[in-house]
Amino acid sequence: MKNCPIIELLESTKSGFEQGEVFWPMLLVAYCEQMGNGEALVFALKVYAIESRKRLNTYVANLVEEIKIDLPMLEELDAEQMRLRSREIWIDPRDRSNEARGISHLFYAIAYLLDDKKKHYQRAIVGALGILSVDNFNTPNEEGFKTVYNMFVKEYFQ
DSSP states (O other): OTTOHHHHHHHHHHHHHHTTOTTTTHHHHHHHHHHOTTHHHHHHHHHHHHHHHHTTOHHHHHHHHHHOOOGGGGGGSOHHHHHHHHHHHHHOTTOOSHHHHHHHHHHHHHHHHHTTOHHHHHHHHHHHHHGGGBOTTSOBOHHHHHHHHHHHHHHHHO
16 A cells, blocks of 8 residues: 555655644645635635634634635635635734634635635645644644544545
8 A cells, every 4th residue: 555645645744744844734735626626625614613612712613603605605705805804813812823813814715716816725725724733832733733634534535
């Protein structure tokens, strides 16, 4: 099984995290998007729903509910409104946690998706997932990484 692309993808992702690479989720995001346009966003929202419950962060849980959308609904959203909401969350003094910052990235990701800026969209998703793997002092957080990694395995390989 040495040359199995899926195993290599998972090993590379884990290695990237362990080595402190900022963009360790990049391969996971690319794989999700191969499954369909917007799939990385759906995946990221599932991860954030789990993390907000685990961390007992009701502010982020409410943001997850606000952003939770079906892909067909995307056409009804306004990119500029998504960018504005992203900025509001980023500077909101009620919650300066990395989880709230990650949700801010997801609102921006929606704006990029609506604007058909695929690379920026993917980069925003990578940022949102990557931010879960550090605590608020940028110290590695293995639990956040495990949530992303395990959810990916569950969603795509079980």
